[in-house]
Amino acid sequence: MKRIGLLGCGAIGTQIALAIDSGKIPAVLTHVYDNSKDAANILVLKLNTKPEIVENSHLLSSHPVDIVVEAASQDAVKDVGLSVLQNKRDLMIMSVGALLDESIYDILSDACSHFKKTIYLPSGAIAGLDGIKSIKHELESVSITTTKHPRSLKGAKFFETSQIDLDKINSSTVIFEGTAKEAVQLFPANINVAALLSLSGIGSEKTTVKIVADPNTDKNTHHIEAAGKFGKMTFTIENIPDANNPKTSRLAILSAIETLRKYCSDDIQIGT
Template identity: 35%
Template sequence: MPDIRVAIAGLGAIGRMLARTLNAGVPGLALACAASGDRAKAQHFLDAEGIACPLVPLDEFRAHADIAVECAPAAIIEDICRPMLEAGKAVMVLSCGALLPRPHLLELAKENGGRIIVPTGALLGLDAVAAAAEGEISAVRMTTRKPPAGLKGAPYLEQHGISVDGLNEAKLVFSGSARDAAAGFPANVNVAAALSLAGIGPDRTMIDIWADPAVTRNCHTIEVEADSARFSLSIENVPSENPKTGRIVALSVLAALRKLGAPLAVGT
């Protein structure tokens, strides 16, 4: 089979790791192109790493690649997804919270034979949640604890005048639905959106978000009540160079890409 051609939208912490790995060689995958809001900085990175990858506008991805990986601000998800989906191609979405208010992107994928893929990212257990959703799930609750720096600048905090500076104890900064969390913390809790898409939806999936100066990792716990099982899962993610994102997110993207053309696929 020919290699799956991969485009990378955004060369931040995740995009850079993915570009390095694909450039080094991953069986079945090929780095086709990339895009960045800061073209000069992106080109400097590519040159310094010896990565021969063209930088192209987002709407040209469909001419170069079979799948685009979104590693960019949630605000431009439409610009990344629409051209690929109209061409019947695939998009791997990390900012999956941005999908919740944009159901038309799913319709666009259906109409044109495209595909939206949400990798596991920073949360474990989505296989179990998706399996339980084939039966009846009565409740899903998630608790997230992050170092205050990982939440700073979130729109919800700014809109409600909530400060996370100088904390000496944990502070509950949000409690509500995954839909509201995704809107208020677009760079912080895409895990909640992914959990809701795997399970009972964004309005019934509940989340508490804590700014906790005692933790150095991004910590997530999910609790699920279903007719098939009751389970609780916890993970502590080491932050990447971007404190809002765990290192495991980029590795999850790579694992999901490998699975696309692998002769053996493990997991639901």
């Protein structure tokens, strides 16, 4: 049975832990960490099989786990990613935006080959990455338009310098247009999907992002358009937001659970 260390006990981390506890993921959750001690304690209370709460994030991979699952923040990836691989553990990353920093990407990618370990990036809150990966050498343009309720965009770095007041938006409004690289820096908890799209396709400078605040939506919608020599692909994913964290879609949680289930099972593997 695989042993899992969990970094981040919020919306995604909690559902992953419950999926392990219920046997849906055939593994044991042995260690957890969250910057918020309360978040870690509340999670452990919900579990039948209690993991140990470690004192800092680096300690997760010093224990004999097979994989560390990051469901915390881009900073957490930058802080512990390398040490997880150096300790010869696999790593699953949800805060994929961190990898659009080329120096972080190169360090982690080199460490994977050096230590013979793998980083897993679940498809998160979107679908279609199998197709994008297959046609990446023939891709000419990729765009993603993400529409969320203003409450799901609150707290983003973007608003520290923008004049836009989310509380005053009363109809669907484009609040950001730019590259994926800019988007993940300005909206670190909202647009990791643009990082997944960039890494699967033509990179973060050529992948374009539009973010729309719509007070009349109750979904997190991602509309992707890709075109090139191969033809054209469009995907629209209308996600139900998580009840505890409206920034995060239910699909992101389920894709994390499915990626881990696959990692922990000897099974037929479907898809590219």
